[in-house]
Amino acid sequence: MKNICVYCGSNPGVREEYADAARNLARHLAGHGIGVVYGGASKGLMGVLADSMLAAGGSVVGVIPEALKAREIAHRNLTELHVVNSMHERKALMAELSDAFVALPGGFGTLEEIVEMLTWAQLQIHQKPCGLLNVDGYFDSLLAYFEHAEAEGFLRPQHRKMLLVAENSAELVSLFEEYRAPTVQKWVR
Numbered sequence: 001m002k003n004i005c006v007y008c009g010s011n012p013g014v015r016e017e018y019a020d021a022a023r024n025l026a027r028h029l030a031g032h033g034i035g036v037v038y039g040g041a042s043k044g045l046m047g048v049l050a051d052s053m054l055a056a057g058g059s060v061v062g063v064i065p066e067a068l069k070a071r072e073i074a075h076r077n078l079t080e081l082h083v084v085n086s087m088h089e090r091k092a093l094m095a096e097l098s099d100a101f102v103a104l105p106g107g108f109g110t111l112e113e114i115v116e117m118l119t120w121a122q123l124q125i126h127q128k129p130c131g132l133l134n135v136d137g138y139f140d141s142l143l144a145y146f147e148h149a150e151a152e153g154f155l156r157p158q159h160r161k162m163l164l165v166a167e168n169s170a171e172l173v174s175l176f177e178e179y180r181a182p183t184v185q186k187w188v189r
Contacts, residue, residue, distance in 0.1 A: 001176060003035040003061065005098035007113040008045040009106035018105045021135040021169075022049040025104065028169035030058030035079070037097045039090070040064030042075040045104055050075050061097060063090050091116065100129045100176045105138045122159045127181035131164035131172050139165070158182040 012019055022045045029036060036053050039046055040062025053060045054077060062081045064074050069083060084090050091113060095101075103114035118130050132139045143165065149155045162182065166172035 001034055001099045001173075003037050003059075003098050004029060004173075004176070005037040005094050005101045005117075006049055006104060007101070007106060007110045008038070008049060008104035009110060010039070010041045010044040010046050011107070012044050012048070013105055015136070017136050018045055018138075019048045021133055022104055023052040025049065025102075025133060025169040026052035026058065027056050028173060029053065030056035032173065034173070035059030035061065037061045037063065037094050039094075039109075040074050040078070040081055040083075041068075042073045045106065047075065049104070050078060054078075063093050063097075065090050095120070095126065098128065100131070100179075102131045102133055102172060102176075103139075104133050105135055111142070118159075118163055121162050121181065124181075129164055129176040129179035130162060131166065131175060133169065133172055134165050134167050 006025065008022060026049055030053055035058060036049065038049060041047060041064065050060050059079045062075055062078045063084060065084050065087055074081060082093060084093060095117065101114060101117040103110050114130060120126050121128065121130055146155060146160055146163065150157060150160045164172065164175040164179065166175055
């Protein structure tokens with residue numbers, strides 16, 4: 001694995017554990033020679049992640065749309081910063097540059113991005129691992145929703161299992177390294 005795409009909040013959240021998790025993930029990835037691809041902002045968990053990666057000597061590639069460059073305050077000290085025209089271009093380039101996808105705590109954008117990558121995996125557009133770093137149970141309600149969707153017949157068990165979940169960075173990266181995409185011929189009845 002060369003680069004992992006990290007989705008996370010452009011706000012810091014209310015708990016210091018979220019920033020600690022971003023720092024720990026950055027140190028772990030940099031220590032294993034794995035770079036980060038992320039949304040390019042200097043604020044919130046995004047900024048903590050990027051600053052921590054850079055401090056640990058890691059590679060950080062940011063991808064930010066022109067319209068968000070000022071609002072999210074684009075990070076100026078990255079290994080690379082790509083400024084694109086739209087959110088669609090942002091997500092496509094982030095996916096192209098990455099070997100796996102992980103979500104840290106965040107809001108609508110974080111959720112939308114990781115779920116889109118899961119959908120692409122379900123549709124076999126890519127075979128890259130997708131995971132959640134479940135910091136102090138942050139994603140427990142989302143995981144309960146996915147279990148409900150599976151129980152109600154909207155997710156196949158094989159597709160539900162595509163979402164890897166761990167409470168710490170080392171465990172998540174290990175799950176990523178062991179991941180093999182399922183082959184499911186039909187995803188609807």
